[in-house]
Amino acid sequence: MIFRQMFDSVSSTFSYLLASRRGGEALIIDPVIEKVDRYLQLVKELDLKLVKAVDTHMHADHVTGLGALRDRTQCITVMGEQSKVDVVSMRVAEGDKLQIDGLALDAIYTPGHTDDSYSFLMEDRVFTGDTLLIRGTGRTDFQNGDARAQYDSIFNKLLKLPEPTFVYPAHDYKGDTVSTIGEERAFNPRLQVKSLDEYVELMNNLHLPNPKMMDVAIPSNMRIGLAQDEVARTGLALSAEDAMRLVGREDVKFVDLRERTERAKQGSIPGAIHVAYTDLHESIGVGGVLRQLANSTRLVFYCAYGERSAMAVQAAHKAGLPAAVHLQGGIAAWAQAHGPLE
Ligand SMILES: [Fe+2]
Numbered sequence: 001m002i003f004r005q006m007f008d009s010v011s012s013t014f015s016y017l018l019a020s021r022r023g024g025e026a027l028i029i030d031p032v033i034e035k036v037d038r039y040l041q042l043v044k045e046l047d048l049k050l051v052k053a054v055d056t057h058m059h060a061d062h063v064t065g066l067g068a069l070r071d072r073t074q075c076i077t078v079m080g081e082q083s084k085v086d087v088v089s090m091r092v093a094e095g096d097k098l099q100i101d102g103l104a105l106d107a108i109y110t111p112g113h114t115d116d117s118y119s120f121l122m123e124d125r126v127f128t129g130d131t132l133l134i135r136g137t138g139r140t141d142f143q144n145g146d147a148r149a150q151y152d153s154i155f156n157k158l159l160k161l162p163e164p165t166f167v168y169p170a171h172d173y174k175g176d177t178v179s180t181i182g183e184e185r186a187f188n189p190r191l192q193v194k195s196l197d198e199y200v201e202l203m204n205n206l207h208l209p210n211p212k213m214m215d216v217a218i219p220s221n222m223r224i225g226l227a228q229d230e231v232a233r234t235g236l237a238l239s240a241e242d243a244m245r246l247v248g249r250e251d252v253k254f255v256d257l258r259e260r261t262e263r264a265k266q267g268s269i270p271g272a273i274h275v276a277y278t279d280l281h282e283s284i285g286v287g288g289v290l291r292q293l294a295n296s297t298r299l300v301f302y303c304a305y306g307e308r309s310a311m312a313v314q315a316a317h318k319a320g321l322p323a324a325v326h327l328q329g330g331i332a333a334w335a336q337a338h339g340p341l342e
Contacts, residue, residue: 002017013061025052030129063216077090078090078092089304096261112146127170128167128168159184240327253299256272257276257301258303269340277308277311299324303330
């Protein structure tokens with residue numbers, strides 16, 4: 001396995017690059033915008049293909065690198081389903097698997113620092129975001145933070161993991177880099193409380209100043225979505241209503257770009273074929289299944305929110321498949337318009 005912990009010294013943020021092997025798919029957790037060049041250089045040096053960029057929660061202390069990484073690599077952006085950001089490509093919920101070639105991380109919903117905080121468990125290690133820090137815990141006094149929820153997330157979820165599990169947080173301000181669940185249970189001063197109420201009392205009396213970057217970071221992190229309107233202006237987008245009129249037509253094929261788990265959960269458009277976004281380039285290339293289909297049918301790409309399909313339709317046009325369009329707003333817009341699902 002390839003595992004890199006990277007540090008942004010301005011915001012004291014850790015970002016993590018994971019891949020199962022050289023030459024394989026990679027994902028990055030909690031990237032910082034100022035470091036995007038560095039990440040991409042490392043991805044290239046290790047001969048990796050970045051396919052997912054994940055934020056554990058909406059950050060208040062730095063601008064996320066998710067949007068920039070998506071724009072530069074066409075990777076899938078991922079956050080929790082509770083997140084209020086305008087668009088990410090994919091949302092995860094408690095119990096979902098975050099997968100790339102050769103690796104699977106379990107999404108654990110751990111609200112408290114924010115209401116969209118997730119931790120990700122991968123075998124012997126857990127990425128705890130700002131929920132559990134080394135000898136600390138994330139503040140709970142803004143962004144819908146909730147000390148009670150955080151107590152539950154930490155005591156009833158994270159501390160239930162095996163004691164040797166490595167803890168990799170999103171920040172450290174003291175120079176530590178990694179801990180374990182056992183160590184935090186024993187030595188984290190915030191966790192030496194006797195009750196939920198004692199924890200809430202402790203967290204509600206920290207009186208911390210707001211993070212320096214908060215006024216810049218939050219508004220900008222709210223708007224990380226791909227500019228789907230720009231794609232629509234080039235005539236490559238269909239509204240849900242327009243797309244609904246094409247269901248069942250012989251000369252139209254809907255192409256579902258989501259992952260199997262998303263399809264199972266949200267349902268799919270009747271008659272759609274499945275080509276996961278990560279297999280897109282192969283399938284629109286010479287001899288690929290979509291290239292074959294495009295000779296006789298019009299392709300309508302769709303995904304969860306329209307991000308992957310907007311990138312796919314641009315890639316298809318570049319590859320010489322001019323008849324492809326995409327469903328703006330994805331299955332979310334489709335469901336809102338009461339489009340049929342199976
Ligand atoms: Fe945070």
